Amino acid sequence: MPVPKGASLDPAQTRATILRAATTLLYERGLDGVGVAELCARVGASKETLYRHFGSKDGLVEAVLEARSDHVVRWLREAAAGAGDEPADQLAAVFDALGSWYAEPAFRGCAIVNASTQWHEGPPRAVAARHLDRHLELLTDIARRAGARAPEALGRQLLMLVEGATVLADHHGEGEAARLAKQAALALLREAR
Amino acid sequence: MPVPKGASLDPAQTRATILRAATTLLYERGLDGVGVAELCARVGASKETLYRHFGSKDGLVEAVLEARSDHVVRWLREAAAGAGDEPADQLAAVFDALGSWYAEPAFRGCAIVNASTQWHEGPPRAVAARHLDRHLELLTDIARRAGARAPEALGRQLLMLVEGATVLADHHGEGEAARLAKQAALALLREAR
DNA sequence: CCATCATCGAACTGGTCGGTTCGATGAGGA
DNA sequence: TCCTCATCGAACCGACCAGTTCGATGATGG
Numbered sequence: 023m024p025v026p027k028g029a030s031l032d033p034a035q036t037r038a039t040i041l042r043a044a045t046t047l048l049y050e051r052g053l054d055g056v057g058v059a060e061l062c063a064r065v066g067a068s069k070e071t072l073y074r075h076f077g078s079k080d081g082l083v084e085a086v087l088e089a090r091s092d093h094v095v096r097w098l099r100e101a102a103a104g105a106g107d108e109p110a111d112q113l114a115a116v117f118d119a120l121g122s123w124y125a126e127p128a129f130r131g132c133a134i135v136n137a138s139t140q141w142h143e144g145p146p147r148a149v150a151a152r153h154l155d156r157h158l159e160l161l162t163d164i165a166r167r168a169g170a171r172a173p174e175a176l177g178r179q180l181l182m183l184v185e186g187a188t189v190l191a192d193h194h195g196e197g198e199a200a201r202l203a204k205q206a207a208l209a210l211l212r213e214a215r
Numbered sequence: 216m217p218v219p220k221g222a223s224l225d226p227a228q229t230r231a232t233i234l235r236a237a238t239t240l241l242y243e244r245g246l247d248g249v250g251v252a253e254l255c256a257r258v259g260a261s262k263e264t265l266y267r268h269f270g271s272k273d274g275l276v277e278a279v280l281e282a283r284s285d286h287v288v289r290w291l292r293e294a295a296a297g298a299g300d301e302p303a304d305q306l307a308a309v310f311d312a313l314g315s316w317y318a319e320p321a322f323r324g325c326a327i328v329n330a331s332t333q334w335h336e337g338p339p340r341a342v343a344a345r346h347l348d349r350h351l352e353l354l355t356d357i358a359r360r361a362g363a364r365a366p367e368a369l370g371r372q373l374l375m376l377v378e379g380a381t382v383l384a385d386h387h388g389e390g391e392a393a394r395l396a397k398q399a400a401l402a403l404l405r406e407a408r
Numbered sequence: 409c410c411a412t413c414a415t416c417g418a419a420c421t422g423g424t425c426g427g428t429t430c431g432a433t434g435a436g437g438a
Numbered sequence: 439t440c441c442t443c444a445t446c447g448a449a450c451c452g453a454c455c456a457g458t459t460c461g462a463t464g465a466t467g468g
Binding site for chain 1: 445
């Protein structure tokens with residue numbers, strides 16, 4: 023986004039532009055793999071602008087992760103909601119959505135979980151915990167509506183499949199991960215009734 | 216390990232000492248969270264010694280991850296082997312072993328998978344891929360001996376539960392992860408016959 | 409007894425990175 | 439018209455870090 027010298031854009035828009043570019047670059051190359059200078063160059067913003075909007079690199083990272091979590095959660099909820107009322111269909115739709123994510127060339131695992139493995143305290147950790155909680159909420163809800171005897175437990179088991187499939191898709195590359203995870207998830211759903 | 220000034224220890228022992236201390240410290244604080252200088256101080260070795268043995272920090276990290284993978288894989292294989300001949304018992308034993316790992320206060324997820332999320336190419340990535348392959352081999356073997364119709368697929372599904380449980384145990388802290396994963400794994404094993 | 413060699417400890421180098429500052433520029437509103 | 443303010447671009451700073459070098463030390467083996 024080329025911003026001319028003295029442009030007074032909507033500050034919110036500037037912020038959003040930086041956030042968008044930073045999200046992509048930080049995901050591609052890792053949070054420590056790209057410095058503030060390069061980030062600014064790519065984004066088309068000066069350091070001063072970046073620091074005024076986000077305070078610090080950590081602040082930017084946190085904002086990126088928050089936004090990413092919001093986006094992913096909304097996307098999965100919509101996938102489930104678009105699959106009708108049957109809990110099993112919704113669960114299948116969640117894993118199908120994951121499958122299309124895994125198939126993206128730029129897929130590099132879950133940015134949020136990846137980030138939280140680097141720092142075992144601090145904001146990224148908190149973002150990750152909330153992120154997983156929101157996933158858990160979605161899956162537990164499906165489990166409950168499917169009539170599971172122990173929906174909380176099943177929700178956690180399904181979440182393990184989601185996170186495990188993400189790890190495997192990242193490392194073993196294959197597109198099978200989502201299909202296998204879906205099959206396992208539906209089996210667990212069936213048996214937990 | 217206090218090594219006196221001009222001590223000529225067995226070089227292999229020096230190497231092992233450095234490796235052991237580095238493994239602990241790098242796991243506790245993250246691969247980027249501790250510098251070579253601090254590493255040397257903790258280890259009780261000089262930089263020169265460390266660089267003669269490992270060539271670079273990356274070399275040390277790679278050696279640490281390799282050793283860690285060997286150790287973990289051996290440990291899980293022994294857990295399985297010590298549980299008798301029944302595949303289901305062996306599978307249960309694997310998850311019980313994971314449970315005692317998760318319960319360690321210093322537990323911070325799988326060091327190898329954590330490392331590989333930081334660099335999407337290079338040696339750590341290769342170590343992680345082989346690490347997961349070895350896990351997969353163990354689980355597929357159990358699946359095969361349990362008479363699964365599709366042991367390769369079931370092996371992958373079980374591996375997802377292992378990795379997912381590790382992520383959840385790291386983030387949600389609870390000791391339930393291993394128990395729930397075990398329950399799910401046994402259900403899948405039962406149903407895949 | 410001497411030569412070799414692993415080792416220490418400390419200083420040093422070169423580079424990178426996060427963050428700050430400043431003068432210049434120009435858009436928008438009063 | 440003029441003031442305010444977001445912005446750029448570039449220089450700058452201090453900290454840290456990986457890696458190198460060197461003199462001193464002492465154990466080991468011939």
